[in-house]
Amino acid sequence: MKAYCPEEFFSRSELDKVQKTRLATTLERAARSDFYGRRFAEMGIRPEAITSAADVARLPFTTKDDLRSAYPARMLTRPVSDMVRLHASSGTTGSATVIYYTRNDIDSWADLMARCMHMVGIRAEDTFQNMSGYGLFTGGLGIHYGAERLGCLTIPAGAGNSKRQLKLLEDFQVSVIHIIPSYALHLGTVKDEMGYTPDRLNLRVALIGAEPHTAAIRKRIEEVYGIKAYNSYGLSEMNGPGVAFECLEQSGMHIWEDAYLAEIVDPETGEQLPDGEIGELVITTLCREGMPLIRYRTKDLTRFIPGDCACGRTHRRLDRIMGRADDMIILKGVNIYPMQVEQVLMSIPEVGQNYLIVLERDGYLDQMRVKVEVKEEYFVEDMRELKSLQSRISSRLRDEILITARIDLVEQNSLPKSEGKAQRVLDLRE
Amino acid sequence: MKAYCPEEFFSRSELDKVQKTRLATTLERAARSDFYGRRFAEMGIRPEAITSAADVARLPFTTKDDLRSAYPARMLTRPVSDMVRLHASSGTTGSATVIYYTRNDIDSWADLMARCMHMVGIRAEDTFQNMSGYGLFTGGLGIHYGAERLGCLTIPAGAGNSKRQLKLLEDFQVSVIHIIPSYALHLGTVKDEMGYTPDRLNLRVALIGAEPHTAAIRKRIEEVYGIKAYNSYGLSEMNGPGVAFECLEQSGMHIWEDAYLAEIVDPETGEQLPDGEIGELVITTLCREGMPLIRYRTKDLTRFIPGDCACGRTHRRLDRIMGRADDMIILKGVNIYPMQVEQVLMSIPEVGQNYLIVLERDGYLDQMRVKVEVKEEYFVEDMRELKSLQSRISSRLRDEILITARIDLVEQNSLPKSEGKAQRVLDLRE
Numbered sequence: 001m002k003a004y005c006p007e008e009f010f011s012r013s014e015l016d017k018v019q020k021t022r023l024a025t026t027l028e029r030a031a032r033s034d035f036y037g038r039r040f041a042e043m044g045i046r047p048e049a050i051t052s053a054a055d056v057a058r059l060p061f062t063t064k065d066d067l068r069s070a071y072p073a074r075m076l077t078r079p080v081s082d083m084v085r086l087h088a089s090s091g092t093t094g095s096a097t098v099i100y101y102t103r104n105d106i107d108s109w110a111d112l113m114a115r116c117m118h119m120v121g122i123r124a125e126d127t128f129q130n131m132s133g134y135g136l137f138t139g140g141l142g143i144h145y146g147a148e149r150l151g152c153l154t155i156p157a158g159a160g161n162s163k164r165q166l167k168l169l170e171d172f173q174v175s176v177i178h179i180i181p182s183y184a185l186h187l188g189t190v191k192d193e194m195g196y197t198p199d200r201l202n203l204r205v206a207l208i209g210a211e212p213h214t215a216a217i218r219k220r221i222e223e224v225y226g227i228k229a230y231n232s233y234g235l236s237e238m239n240g241p242g243v244a245f246e247c248l249e250q251s252g253m254h255i256w257e258d259a260y261l262a263e264i265v266d267p268e269t270g271e272q273l274p275d276g277e278i279g280e281l282v283i284t285t286l287c288r289e290g291m292p293l294i295r296y297r298t299k300d301l302t303r304f305i306p307g308d309c310a311c312g313r314t315h316r317r318l319d320r321i322m323g324r325a326d327d328m329i330i331l332k333g334v335n336i337y338p339m340q341v342e343q344v345l346m347s348i349p350e351v352g353q354n355y356l357i358v359l360e361r362d363g364y365l366d367q368m369r370v371k372v373e374v375k376e377e378y379f380v381e382d383m384r385e386l387k388s389l390q391s392r393i394s395s396r397l398r399d400e401i402l403i404t405a406r407i408d409l410v411e412q413n414s415l416p417k418s419e420g421k422a423q424r425v426l427d428l429r430e
Numbered sequence: 431m432k433a434y435c436p437e438e439f440f441s442r443s444e445l446d447k448v449q450k451t452r453l454a455t456t457l458e459r460a461a462r463s464d465f466y467g468r469r470f471a472e473m474g475i476r477p478e479a480i481t482s483a484a485d486v487a488r489l490p491f492t493t494k495d496d497l498r499s500a501y502p503a504r505m506l507t508r509p510v511s512d513m514v515r516l517h518a519s520s521g522t523t524g525s526a527t528v529i530y531y532t533r534n535d536i537d538s539w540a541d542l543m544a545r546c547m548h549m550v551g552i553r554a555e556d557t558f559q560n561m562s563g564y565g566l567f568t569g570g571l572g573i574h575y576g577a578e579r580l581g582c583l584t585i586p587a588g589a590g591n592s593k594r595q596l597k598l599l600e601d602f603q604v605s606v607i608h609i610i611p612s613y614a615l616h617l618g619t620v621k622d623e624m625g626y627t628p629d630r631l632n633l634r635v636a637l638i639g640a641e642p643h644t645a646a647i648r649k650r651i652e653e654v655y656g657i658k659a660y661n662s663y664g665l666s667e668m669n670g671p672g673v674a675f676e677c678l679e680q681s682g683m684h685i686w687e688d689a690y691l692a693e694i695v696d697p698e699t700g701e702q703l704p705d706g707e708i709g710e711l712v713i714t715t716l717c718r719e720g721m722p723l724i725r726y727r728t729k730d731l732t733r734f735i736p737g738d739c740a741c742g743r744t745h746r747r748l749d750r751i752m753g754r755a756d757d758m759i760i761l762k763g764v765n766i767y768p769m770q771v772e773q774v775l776m777s778i779p780e781v782g783q784n785y786l787i788v789l790e791r792d793g794y795l796d797q798m799r800v801k802v803e804v805k806e807e808y809f810v811e812d813m814r815e816l817k818s819l820q821s822r823i824s825s826r827l828r829d830e831i832l833i834t835a836r837i838d839l840v841e842q843n844s845l846p847k848s849e850g851k852a853q854r855v856l857d858l859r860e
Contacts, residue, residue, distance in 0.1 A: 072601050081555040083583045086602065096597075103581065125511040134564030134571075135588030141564075151533065153513045158565030167526075171502050172516065 004118035005111070007258040012314045015257050019053040022286035023261060027059075030292045034074040035066070056261055056284055057272055061295045067097040067237065075291050076100055083290050087138050087236050099236055102290040106145070109239040112256055113146025116245035117176075119254075120205060120230045124151030128176045129168055131183065132210070133159040138240025139210050143178045146242060152176065159183070162190040173202040178232075181213040181221060188224035203227045209234065209241060212321040212339070216346055231320060237296055238283055244318050252305040252317030259287045262316065263295070264303055266335065267325040275304040278337060280325040281318065299325045301337050329425060331359060331366050336401045338424045341370065344396050350378040350389055354415045359427045366429055368405040370397070376412050434548035435541070437688040442744045445687050449483040452716035453691060457489075460722045464504040465496070486691055486714055487702055491725045497527040497667065505721050506530055513720050517568050517666050529666055532720040536575070539669040542686055543576025546675035549684075550635060550660045552606050554581030559604045561613065562640070563589040568670025569640050573608045576672060582606065589613070592620040603632040608662075611643040611651060618654035633657045639664065639671060642751040642769070646776055661750060667726055668713055674748050682735040682747030689717045692746070693725070694733055696765065697755040705734040708767060710755040711748065729755045731767050759855065761789065761796050766831045768854045771800060774826050780808040780819050784845040789857045796859055798835040800827070806842050 003009050010018065027047035030036040040047065043060060050058065073080055085101040101109070122128070128147045134140030134156065147154045157168055165187060168174065179187070184206060203225050208218065209232030221229045233253050234241035243260055244253035255262050261284040264273045273279040281298045301324065305317040322339035329336045338357060345351045352373035360367050372393060380386070390407045398404050416423070433439050440448065457477035460466040470477065473490060480488065503510055515531040531539070552558070558577045564570030564586065577584045585598055595617060598604065609617070614636060633655050638648065639662030651659045663683050664671035673690055674683035685692045691714040694703045703709040711728045731754065735747040752769035759766045768787060775781045782803035790797050802823060810816070820837045828834050846853070 080557070080583060084578055084581055086583060086585050088585075088598070096601075100583070106578075127510070133588075135586050141586060148514055148536075151514055153510060153516060153530070155516050155518075156565050156571060158563075168518070171526075 004115040007256070008115055008119070008315075009313060010258060010315075015314060016053060018258050019261055019286060020051070022258070023050065023053055023056060023284065024048075026284065026286055026288070026292045027294070029077045029289060030294055032077045033291075034076075035070040036075070036292075036294065053261060056263070056295065059284075059295055061270065061282065061297050062293050063297050064097060064237075064299070071096065072098055073100070075293075077292065078102070078290060087141075087240065088136050089236065097237070099239070100291045101239070101288075105239070105288050105290050108259070108287045109142065109242060110145035110149045112239070112259055113142055113242035114149035115256065116232065116242055117143075117146055117150055117152075117207070119245060119247050120207075120228070121248065122147075122150060122152065122176050122205060126150075126152045126175045126204075127155065127172050128152040128178070129155040129157050129165070129172075129174045131157055131159060131165060131177060131179045131187075138234070138236045139178075142234070142240035142242060143207065147176075162187050163194070166191055166194060166196055169203065170196065170200050175202055176205045176207070177203065178207040180210050181208045181217050182211060184208060184221045184229075185217070185224070188221070191224075198226050201225075205230065207232050212323060214343065214346060215320070233318060233321065235298055235300070237293060237298070238285065239288070243283070247309065247311040247313060249310050251309065252319055254309070254313050254315040255318050257315045260284070261286055262304075262318075265297075267301075267328050268330065268335070273303075275316070276306045278303045278319075278322060278335070278340070297325070301325055301328070301339070327425070329357070329359065329368075329427075331368055331403060334402055336368075336403065340400050341397065342424070344400050345370075345372060345393070348389075348393060348396065350374055351393070352376075352412045354413075355424070356415050357425045359425070359429050361429045368403055369408060370405050371408045371410055371415060373412050373415055374409050379409075379411055434545040437686070438545055438549070438745075439743060440688060440745075445744060446483060448688050449691055449716060450481070452688070453480065453483055453486060453714065454478075456714065456716055456718070456722045457724070459507045459719060460724055462507045463721075464506075465500040466505070466722075466724065483691060486693070486725065489714075489724055491700065491712065491727050492723050493727050494527060494667075494729070501526065502528055503530070505723075507722065508532070508720060517571075517670065518566050519666065527667070529669070530721045531669070531718075535669070535718050535720050538689070538717045539572060539672060540575035540579045542669070542689055543572055543672035544579035545686065546662065546672055547573075547576055547580055547582075547606075547637070549675060549677050550637075550658070551678065552577075552580060552582065552635060556580075556582045556605045556634075557585065557602050558582040558606045558608070559585040559587050559595070559598055559602075561587055561589060561595060561607060561609045561617075568664070568666045569608075572664070572670035572672060573637065577606075592617050593624070596621055596624060596626055599633065600626065600630050605632055605634045606637070607633065607635075608637045610640050611638045611647050612641065614638060614651045614659075615647070615654070618651070621654075628656050631655075635660065637662050642753060644773060644776055645750070663748060663751065665728055665730070667723060667728070668715065669718070673713070677739065677741040677743060679740050681739065682749055684739070684743050684745040685713075685748050687745045690714070691716055692734075692748075695727075697731075697758050698760070698765070703733075705746070706736040708733045708749075708752060708765070708770070727755070731755055731758070731769070757855070759787070759789065759798075759857075761798055761833055764832055766798075766833065770830050771827065772854070774830050775800075775802060775823070778819075778823060778826065780804055781823070782806075782842045784843075784847065785854070786845050787855045789855070789859050791859045798833055799838060800835050801838045801840055801845060803842050803845055804839050809839075809841055 031047050083100040084103050088098040089096050132139035206229040208229050218229050230246040232241050233244040244255035246253050263282040264279040265282050267280040281300045281302050282295050284294050285292045301322040302318045322337050352375045354373045356371040358369040393407045461477050513530040514533050518528040519526050562569035636659040638659050648659050660676040662671050663674040674685035676683050693712040694709040695712050697710040711730045711732050712725050714724050715722045731752040732748045752767050782805045784803045786801040788799040823837045
């Protein structure tokens with residue numbers, strides 16, 4: 001497959017070299033901003049002393065609170081008049097955060113996004129329907145600019161209005177869509193209800209992102225539409241979409257390391273973790289000129305997938321997002337993420353929709369109990385079968401989280417359901 | 431004032447020359463589309479026989495129905511894969527219309543829009559908040575691209591959420607907004623309720639368009655915000671916004687005649703009307719390559735304002751949009767538009783909010799009766815004063831529409847109010 005740009009297939013040493021140069025430029029730029037200028041001065045950081053990408057660990061983190069305290073413009077490296085775009089989070093109180101872009105920033109963002117789309121075979125001949133909301137949300141304009149850069153026929157459909165989305169899909173024989181996973185499932189139902197059979201559509205690829213989702217959901221989207229769905233990762237603090245993207249192998253999202261210096265750290269200690277271990281993704285921008293961010297704590301939990309990708313790209317792969325750092329449980333000194341438990345449970349066919357993680361204290365010892373709903377057809381009277389299921393779950397969990405949990409099997413619909421985001425963890429320790 | 435581009439201050443002869451050349455190119459391109467190819471063949475039209483811009487009158491009109499019948503792609507001059515954007519009207523039934531854009535079309539659209547904004551003093555140093563909905567509606571992306579072309583700091587706020595709009599206006603000291611007139615009035619109320627005093631904001635200019643509005647509404651917007659408001663004209667069939675725009679003189683919207691060949695025609699006969707007479711605006715695209723439109727009937731009623739503009743530009747000026755061609759009344763062989771009546775009434779201080787035009791037959795003669803609400807403080811018992819008001823209205827109307835109407839003065843709130851679009855005309859003839 002033809003590369004979109006040379007950087008796409010850089011060797012590891014080329015990536016290291018470009019990271020080193022761009023990190024130096026980034027620090028030099030950042031030091032010109034009021035926020036980083038003061039911070040570097042206070043902490044005695046001399047940008048010129050950072051001589052390799054590994055040195056980044058000696059720099060302080062930047063947090064969402066820092067972004068808020070620098071609101072609106074204390075992180076800019078150049079006058080506001082040099083900026084051409086601004087995206088802001090939706091807060092109307094003091095909690096809003098804002099990212100500014102120069103013309104070059106918009107340009108390199110569009111280019112990164114185009115690279116992502118090109119990687120999964122999207123070309124100028126494709127017709128692309130963008131089902132993201134536009135406006136201040138970066139998912140709309142971000143992917144729009146990428147598609148336009150590639151030369152796709154771009155339909156800026158925006159969010160919602162399923163009947164119309166489907167009409168556009170059919171009338172213009174759309175081949176590629178950008179869609180939020182939960183909406184993809186909803187639209188799939190409307191599609192079937194309205195009789196949009198596969199022969200009426202020409203869909204080939206979906207870009208999915210903007211909300212964490214499981215492998216099972218991706219598979220379901222692929223089946224519902226008869227297409228390939230590729231995971232997209234981004235956040236407005238890092239421009240928006242276009243930060244990391246799956247290749248045709250669908251085994252992790254390559255984070256573009258010529259543009260982003262990525263680390264995985266322990267959310268508690270801030271220490272860098274080796275490839276393979278789950279932790280918080282921390283990113284330093286390497287190309288942004290208007291508003292560089294140094295070691296930004298994304299709060300997103302993931303890991304670097306160890307080993308090489310069959311596609312030949314050396315940009316490391318992020319695993320799917322496993323939740324938010326705030327959700328982390330520490331038990332017996334081990335970091336555990338609810339999403340790890342969920343992934344194990346959902347891989348076991350007998351397990352139903354709902355579960356609850358209960359943390360309790362047994363004397364001096366912390367324990368984890370997992371209450372698991374069993375599907376009706378498997379909730380049999382035969383105790384031997386239930387015992388066997390129980391020990392299968394326990395051992396699979398131990399493999400994943402290194403902790404032996406007590407497993408309570410319960411009947412379907414017996415666990416409390418919460419509106420919206422399910423309450424998955426109950427902490428009874430104290 | 432510096433010009434944005436040479437075309438902005440072309441002399442009349444330069445404009446005529448460029449129109450002639452571009453009309454020839456446009457016809458040649460159009461003939462390659464399935465739709466125009468057939469039509470030209472059927473009607474024996476040879477594009478090469480059209481040798482001056484005035485010859486355009488020999489070409490057939492294109493209507494919205496033609497657009498529908500050519501749906502989705504029969505008007506394209508090149509393969510769909512050469513197109514990079516598509517905007518569609520909101521219809522989900524057979525009535526949708528669609529406009530395709532090549533990369534050059536997007537580019538020249540952005541350039542026209544930037545020219546409009548530059549004309550009223552908007553520069554790279556400005557911070558611009560776009561309060562238009564994005565997506566398939568051309569007002570959002572169209573003006574966004576123009577502002578970005580100019581290098582303004584662009585805030586893609588999108589429509590609605592007044593509290594947030596105001597917060598953005600204040601926090602980023604926004605100097606220019608794009609806003610729909612009715613929303614501008616609504617937001618002004620919220621602004622005052624929330625205590626956004628003039629010293630907290632930095633607004634200078636509003637671009638207003640997308641719905642017909644009176645001079646009084648523009649004046650009100652200017653007062654509410656303490657700014658200048660400039661009228662913008664466009665329609666998605668002609669790309670979107672950027673077709674015609676007011677200059678600093680605020681006396682009509684210059685239609686960019688290097689890009690659009692404009693005519694005003696009698697909606698009934700299709701005959702061209704001289705400058706100054708009200709009729710339907712008909713436009714031929716001169717720069718569009720993907721999907722040129724020949725003599726497109728906009729249904730919008732306006733006139734060319736006679737005489738030269740003090741700004742020195744020779745691109746002719748459109749008067750504000752006076753309604754839709756479908757609203758035209760024919761009375762005693764005279765074309766009358768409800769908006770003409772409204773403008774006269776609203777210029778008279780004693781007149782209230784509501785009025786009703788009644789068309790009736792008196793023997794063999796058609797007559798117009800106008801029921802006019804009078805403001806409470808003017809609805810006095812002194813019959814002489816009311817008689818005097820009556821004859822003033824009648825004579826002002828006669829000056830405008832050349833018809834002597836019967837005027838009934840009625841009390842405030844006595845005329846039926848309709849939800850949404852007011853019913854202004856009652857036709858009792860048969």
